[in-house]
Amino acid sequence: MSKQTVIKPLNAISEKGLNLFTEDYLIDENASQPDAIILRSFNMHDMELPSSLRAIGRAGAGVNNIPLDVCTDKGIPVFNTPGANANAVKELVITSLIASSRQMFDGVAWAKTLIGKGDDVPKLVEEGKKQFVGKEIQGKTLGVIGLGAIGARVANDALELGMDVIGYDPFISVDMAWKLSRAVKRVHNIDELFKEVDYISIHVPLIPETKGLLNKAAFDKMKDNVYILNFSRGGLIDDDDIAVALEEGTVGKYITDFPNAKTLEMKNTISIPHLGASSEESEENCAMMAAEELMEYLETGNIRNSVNFPDAALPYQGHPRVTAFHKNVPKMVSKITSEVSDVNLNIVDMTNRSYKDHAYTIIDLEGDIAESDFGALVKRLEGIEGMVTTRVIK
Numbered sequence: 001m002s003k004q005t006v007i008k009p010l011n012a013i014s015e016k017g018l019n020l021f022t023e024d025y026l027i028d029e030n031a032s033q034p035d036a037i038i039l040r041s042f043n044m045h046d047m048e049l050p051s052s053l054r055a056i057g058r059a060g061a062g063v064n065n066i067p068l069d070v071c072t073d074k075g076i077p078v079f080n081t082p083g084a085n086a087n088a089v090k091e092l093v094i095t096s097l098i099a100s101s102r103q104m105f106d107g108v109a110w111a112k113t114l115i116g117k118g119d120d121v122p123k124l125v126e127e128g129k130k131q132f133v134g135k136e137i138q139g140k141t142l143g144v145i146g147l148g149a150i151g152a153r154v155a156n157d158a159l160e161l162g163m164d165v166i167g168y169d170p171f172i173s174v175d176m177a178w179k180l181s182r183a184v185k186r187v188h189n190i191d192e193l194f195k196e197v198d199y200i201s202i203h204v205p206l207i208p209e210t211k212g213l214l215n216k217a218a219f220d221k222m223k224d225n226v227y228i229l230n231f232s233r234g235g236l237i238d239d240d241d242i243a244v245a246l247e248e249g250t251v252g253k254y255i256t257d258f259p260n261a262k263t264l265e266m267k268n269t270i271s272i273p274h275l276g277a278s279s280e281e282s283e284e285n286c287a288m289m290a291a292e293e294l295m296e297y298l299e300t301g302n303i304r305n306s307v308n309f310p311d312a313a314l315p316y317q318g319h320p321r322v323t324a325f326h327k328n329v330p331k332m333v334s335k336i337t338s339e340v341s342d343v344n345l346n347i348v349d350m351t352n353r354s355y356k357d358h359a360y361t362i363i364d365l366e367g368d369i370a371e372s373d374f375g376a377l378v379k380r381l382e383g384i385e386g387m388v389t390t391r392v393i394k
């Protein structure tokens with residue numbers, strides 16, 4: 001790379017991650033024309049994407065803050081960091097499960113009200129504690145919706161704590177299925193989970209199919225006094241419906257990492273200020289993984305952990321490389337390779353991978369190639385119907 005590649009952070013990103021960018025990169029929060037953006041929960045939906053933008057790295061799991069369709073149309077890969085913050089979230093879920101069940105949040109808040117009561121405090125504590133008698137989680141049943149990086153860890157650890165666990169995830173990956181304890185009872189109909197559990201922890205992405213997944217229809221199927229833990233996204237729970245369920249006692253407690261104006265005023269709601277991934281370790285892991293993914297893409301065109309591009313990689317051995325992001329339609333590869341041979345270039349290695357409606361091709365070429373030959377090839381590739389973006393890496 002001859003000039004510095006500009007990386008624009010949109011949130012506070014751990015220094016450990018930013019320090020991985022070499023001297024070929026410039027980190028500039030104020031850049032108006034960055035090559036890449038690195039972010040956490042910043043809402044990019046209202047932002048105009050800079051024309052210079054080539055890649056986005058999400059230091060975290062959820063990507064509902066990024067306009068994925070727009071990025072795909074423009075040929076911009078969006079990377080995330082699967083699993084990098086899963087342990088942090090799992091620890092907070094387990095903490096909240098026990099702490100809410102033992103009425104600790106309420107008890108701790110009440111204890112603060114005794115400030116100024118002087119020598120009476122010990123006596124008042126002993127008298128007042130009966131308001132906060134809780135329930136042990138051992139022997140109770142936890143329902144886990146979404147058995148990915150976080151959900152599978154929560155399910156496995158809850159078993160270790162003596163709970164029975166029911167899991168629901170129709171799209172569980174093979175990897176996660178291997179990691180999930182066989183003692184987790186998997187159901188294929190979410191209603192079976194709703195009707196049996198004492199606690200529910202939800203760990204699915206917020207996408208149109210999961211918006212409002214926990215709503216009146218779901219609460220009506222649950223036992224009374226069920227506890228709901230939401231460390232995924234606010235939009236997964238219908239606020240108006242849970243407010244009613246909390247009033248009526250179907251839901252005994254709602255523990256949310258995503259408070260809003262409505263939930264803050266709801267009865268029996270524990271509001272946590274989006275702390276799921278806020279541990280030093282998790283912030284470092286996510287930032288480092290996002291930085292590595294961005295650098296690999298910018299320097300070699302290889303794609304690892306993108307949510308809108310297929311995973312695709314060729315070992316980078318210094319050959320001049322051309323990448324193409326295009327529609328996933330028949331004859332695309334033959335059209336691309338015939339353009340390469342028409343400009344008398346020789347292919348050393350290539351790969352083509354698809355994801356949904358798009359595909360990504362990486363071609364390594366032989367020899368030293370004149371700038372004008374590259375120019376001619378790119379022009380031809382861009383003329384192919386269905387081509388979105390091309391890049392030359394040398």
Ligand SMILES: NC(=O)c1ccc[n+]([C@@H]2O[C@H](COP(=O)([O-])OP(=O)(O)OC[C@H]3O[C@@H](n4cnc5c(N)ncnc54)[C@H](O)[C@@H]3O)[C@@H](O)[C@H]2O)c1
Binds near residue numbers: 086274278
């Ligand atoms: N509170 C936080 O700080 C924090 C941190 C990390 C992630 N999150 C949220 O947690 C979510 C899960 O994170 P993860 O790392 O476990 O992601 P993941 O991709 O590893 O797991 C998500 C799981 O949900 C499953 N799923 C998708 N749609 C489903 C549906 N309709 N019903 C049941 N299961 C479904 C998928 O098959 C997958 O196994 C993220 O999307 C993000 O919104 C929050």
Ligand SMILES: O=C(O)CC[C@@H](O)C(=O)O
Binds near residue numbers: 040059063276277278
């Ligand atoms: O970056 C954060 O602080 C939260 C990230 C979390 O919500 C995620 O989806 O990974």
